[in-house]
Amino acid sequence: MYQTNQYEGMIAETVSMQGHKGDTINAYVARPLGGGPHPGMVVIHHAPGWDEWYRECTRRFAHHGYVAISPNLYFRDGHGTPEDVGAKVRAGGGIPDEQVLGDLDGANKLLRSLPYLNGKVGVFGTCSGGRHGFLAACRLKNFDALVECWGGRVVQAKEELTPKQPVAPIDYTKDLPCPMIGLFGNDDKSPSPEQVNTHEAELKKQGKNYEFHRYDGAGHGFFYYDRPAYRQEQAVDGWKKLFAFCEKNLR
Amino acid sequence: MCTMIAHQAKIEGRGKSGEDWFEVREANVSYDHPYDMPLEHALNIDFVNEAAGPGARVAVELSIEAARKLVQTIEAVLAQAEQSGVLEDKLQAASR
Numbered sequence: 001m002y003q004t005n006q007y008e009g010m011i012a013e014t015v016s017m018q019g020h021k022g023d024t025i026n027a028y029v030a031r032p033l034g035g036g037p038h039p040g041m042v043v044i045h046h047a048p049g050w051d052e053w054y055r056e057c058t059r060r061f062a063h064h065g066y067v068a069i070s071p072n073l074y075f076r077d078g079h080g081t082p083e084d085v086g087a088k089v090r091a092g093g094g095i096p097d098e099q100v101l102g103d104l105d106g107a108n109k110l111l112r113s114l115p116y117l118n119g120k121v122g123v124f125g126t127c128s129g130g131r132h133g134f135l136a137a138c139r140l141k142n143f144d145a146l147v148e149c150w151g152g153r154v155v156q157a158k159e160e161l162t163p164k165q166p167v168a169p170i171d172y173t174k175d176l177p178c179p180m181i182g183l184f185g186n187d188d189k190s191p192s193p194e195q196v197n198t199h200e201a202e203l204k205k206q207g208k209n210y211e212f213h214r215y216d217g218a219g220h221g222f223f224y225y226d227r228p229a230y231r232q233e234q235a236v237d238g239w240k241k242l243f244a245f246c247e248k249n250l251r
Numbered sequence: 252m253c254t255m256i257a258h259q260a261k262i263e264g265r266g267k268s269g270e271d272w273f274e275v276r277e278a279n280v281s282y283d284h285p286y287d288m289p290l291e292h293a294l295n296i297d298f299v300n301e302a303a304g305p306g307a308r309v310a311v312e313l314s315i316e317a318a319r320k321l322v323q324t325i326e327a328v329l330a331q332a333e334q335s336g337v338l339e340d341k342l343q344a345a346s347r
Contacts, residue, residue: 047253048284080305083286087297088305091279093255127253127284152253162255189291190253220253220291228289 009033010062012055017071017110020102025075027107028055030062037118039250040111042104042143043070044125044132046221047094047152049086050074053224061124064243066250067117071107073100073132094128096164097135104136108143120144120250124242127152127221131169137180138172145249146180147242150220152190155198173202179209181245183238185218185231213241254292257281266298266309273307276300285312294318 002008012030019025028050032038041061045054050072061068073095074085089095104123111121122145125133130151137146153160156168180203184196191199196214203210215222215234222231223238257279264275275298285293293312300307313321332338 048286078305083310084305084308086286087279087295087308087310088299088301090281090283090295091257091259091277091297091299093257153255160255165255229291 007034008063010059012059012062017069017106019071019075019106020099023076023102025072025103025106027069027071027110028058029067029069030059031067031116032062032065035065036116038065038067038116039118039246040108040114040121041066041068041246041250042107042111042121042123042136043068044104044123044129044136045070045073046125046127046129047086047090048127049082049089051082051086053226057124064246066122066246067111067114069107069111071103073103093162094164097132097166100132101136101139104132105140105142108140112142118251122147122246122250124149126150126223130154134176134180135169135172137178138169138175141175141177144178145246146176146178147245148180148182149223149238149242150184150188150191151182152220154191155195170199170202173208174206176203176206176208179245179249180211181242182210182212183242184212184214185220185222185234186214186216187219190220211241211245213238254281254283256283262298264298266307268307268309273303274300275309276302286310288312288314290314 014026015029016024017027043058054070058068058070074089077085077088108121123133123136123143124147126149130148131154134148134151134154137143154169186193200212218231218234219229221229223235224230260278262278265272266275277299279297281295296311298309
């Protein structure tokens with residue numbers, strides 16, 4: 001917990017990094033000044049885009065002592081306001097899972113190359129980013145902890161699979177190598193409470209180290225203070241739980 | 252996006268964004284997260300020109316009821332125009 005007589009500083013900036021197939025993409029990095037070594041966190045933006053909320057979220061992790069990086073997963077779709085770029089991606093049915101994995105792997109490797117990293121890297125994501133986080137943890141196997149917030153379409157019916165999303169993430173559950181925390185709103189439609197139950201049942205079946213927290217009175221995106229979905233009490237508790245989880249698994 | 256329900260129609264038209272008009276070539280219709288409408292999911296229509304970049308976009312986000320009303324209203328207006336014999340789809344002048 002931050003003390004009032006403690007030195008605090010942060011640097012936050014846009015950087016270039018190598019993503020999928022060696023492509024250069026941009027990313028937002030925030031880290032504490034001084035001290036260290038620090039744990040790392042890859043922060044996966046949500047479907048609406050690489051927006052201000054995600055800048056703030058990245059800085060929030062830095063404020064709590066993490067070297068955080070948020071890659072721009074929509075880099076290849078052109079540049080403009082986050083909304084305009086996000087709308088373009090929305091119209092195209094999202095971005096391919098393989099490309100996302102390549103970009104997240106690049107972000108992980110960039111963090112691990114830094115001299116002030118403590119050797120541990122977590123992954124955090126909300127909405128589609130929660131789905132991508134689960135997928136990345138299972139497929140890349142180089143994350144030390146996973147924070148999945150209301151990951152939509154982790155559970156997918158066969159008819160929902162597309163060339164961009166050829167396999168339902170839940171099918172990779174057996175490969176999850178790290179502990180995970182999941183936060184969900186009971187009024188959410190994507191994922192629905194039934195899908196969250198299916199997700200949890202598979203984790204249990206595979207003997208994984210996980211904790212799920214379900215919130216009454218909350219729907220999709222209850223952390224987003226700039227949307228009517230924001231739920232103050234549930235959001236505060238969710239942040240508290242996820243930071244406790246990260247401290248335990250990434251320090 | 253979380254629902255992935257999105258269709259695209261190739262269209263011909265003009266859209267106004269800020270002070271300027273631009274050529275609209277596609278209408279992207281989705282039922283997914285809106286940016287401003289206070290709903291978890293909305294019927295979103297983006298009138299865009301993909302060739303001109305992501306910023307060439309006129310966006311509307313509608314409730315389900317509003318979207319259905321809009322469809323009915325467009326159909327009604329087109330039917331009335333057809334009945335009146337005034338439907339005309341040839342461009343009258345060169346594109347700006």
